[in-house]
Amino acid sequence: MSGTAMRASQVNFENAMNQVKLLKTDPGNEVKLKLYALYKQATEGPCNAPKPGVFDFVNKAKWDAWNGLGSLPKETARQNYVDLVSSLSSSESSSQVKPGAESKQGAYEFLVVTSEDGITKIMLNRPAKKNAISTKMYQEIMLALQAAGKDDSALTVLTGNGDYYSSGNDLNNFTDIPPGGVEQKAKDSVILVRDFVSCFIDFPKPLIAVVNGPAVGISVTLLGLFDIVYASDRATFHTPFSHLGQTPEGCSSYTFPKIMGSAKAAEMLIFGKKITAGEACAQGLVTQVFPDSTFQKEVWTRLKAFSKLPPNALRISKEIIRKNEKEKLHATNADECNILQDRILSDECMNAVMGFLSKKAKL
Numbered sequence: 587m588s589g590t591a592m593r594a595s596q597v598n599f600e601n602a603m604n605q606v607k608l609l610k611t612d613p614g615n616e617v618k619l620k621l622y623a624l625y626k627q628a629t630e631g632p633c634n635a636p637k638p639g640v641f642d643f644v645n646k647a648k649w650d651a652w653n654g655l656g657s658l659p660k661e662t663a664r665q666n667y668v669d670l671v672s673s674l675s676s677s678e679s680s681s682q683v684k685p686g687a688e689s690k691q692g693a694y695e696f697l698v699v700t701s702e703d704g705i706t707k708i709m710l711n712r713p714a715k716k717n718a719i720s721t722k723m724y725q726e727i728m729l730a731l732q733a734a735g736k737d738d739s740a741l742t743v744l745t746g747n748g749d750y751y752s753s754g755n756d757l758n759n760f761t762d763i764p765p766g767g768v769e770q771k772a773k774d775s776v777i778l779v780r781d782f783v784s785c786f787i788d789f790p791k792p793l794i795a796v797v798n799g800p801a802v803g804i805s806v807t808l809l810g811l812f813d814i815v816y817a818s819d820r821a822t823f824h825t826p827f828s829h830l831g832q833t834p835e836g837c838s839s840y841t842f843p844k845i846m847g848s849a850k851a852a853e854m855l856i857f858g859k860k861i862t863a864g865e866a867c868a869q870g871l872v873t874q875v876f877p878d879s880t881f882q883k884e885v886w887t888r889l890k891a892f893s894k895l896p897p898n899a900l901r902i903s904k905e906i907i908r909k910n911e912k913e914k915l916h917a918t919n920a921d922e923c924n925i926l927q928d929r930i931l932s933d934e935c936m937n938a939v940m941g942f943l944s945k946k947a948k949l
């Protein structure tokens with residue numbers, strides 16, 4: 587980075603520190619821990635403090651948050667801090683403009699987030715790119731999930747705008763190489779994926795996928811972490827990891843064999859077999875399939891009825907169903923990301939991604 591760019595980023599960082607003090611609403615403990623961790627990482631680098639005792643809850647939570655950033659470079663931490671503060675400020679200012687408004691759109695560039703009838707709907711909104719998940723979108727989805735986990739809705743829904751649910755990871759994410767080179771890129775990418783998947787593992791209330799069209803890659807693998815998956819009969823489910831020289835994420839190496847048995851899971855996760863919504867339902871990945879013509883009407887009627895159930899009972903029932911496997915899921919997530927980090931640097935992966943991008947360039 588040039589000296590001028592470095593000074594500009596330091597100024598943005600200092601502005602963001604001042605902006606935090608001006609926030610009128612408490613962003614909640616989770617966000618405050620994230621801010622603390624990013625601040626420490628940006629100013630001191632990777633966590634170097636001794637681990638506090640297990641009963642020193644507050645300092646242990648802070649230490650965990652900082653340590654969880656691993657070797658994230660100072661510069662990236664500084665930028666993430668600035669981005670997080672800016673999203674908090676803009677969500678605050680949009681709620682000041684329209685007090686009580688149901689749409690939280692102002693805070694997000696690639697999502698439409700609405701709360702109505704006890705349901706928070708997070709809609710991926712990049713239809714021209716088939717809702718491919720860019721780095722910014724990963725961050726926005728994490729913020730939207732953190733907010734939805736704390737709001738007063740009973741259910742949270744993830745869906746896509748346009749003809750696709752999502753085409754998975756934006757393959758351009760691999761091309762934006764930071765000053766630390768491709769190794770740094772691979773590290774940053776897997777930290778992002780690990781944090782992203784963790785938000786789904788820890789999501790505290792019923793999470794429902796409304797799969798409006800084809801789903802690819804991480805948008806499929808995550809489905810094992812949802813409580814209900816409703817799909818249009820137009821949806822397909824495709825995890826072409828081997829084709830891309832990559833390996834499964836989203837905890838699918840654990841959830842898919844558990845849901846559908848190891849043979850069916852292998853066909854999808856190792857060999858990239860694309861399956862229909864009907865097949866996904868027969869295999870237990872999808873709860874129910876609806877004809878596309880009545881999909882939205884039938885699904886939302888049902889979800890509105892569910893959302894009237896007592897919210898605490900819903901939340902606690904989910905917790906009791908999921909709690910025994912949470913530790914296993916976090917361990918799986920960490921393992922998958924470690925492996926993925928090497929895969930991203932492999933010739934197999936780089937050639938496949940360049941193949942996709944250069945095919946596009948030639949059109």
Ligand code: COA
Nearest residue numbers: 714715716718753754755756757758802803804826827946
């Ligand atoms: N990453 C980056 N760009 C993507 C994308 C992705 N995962 N999925 C779609 N896009 C882009 C396309 O490049 C295209 O961009 P352009 O209009 O600037 O050229 C646009 O979205 C529309 O996609 P297009 O390929 O023209 O539509 P299609 O109907 O012919 O094919 C897909 C749709 C999803 C089958 C195809 O785009 C694809 O294979 N994408 C890659 C999916 C993938 O491998 N995901 C990662 C899994 S691990």
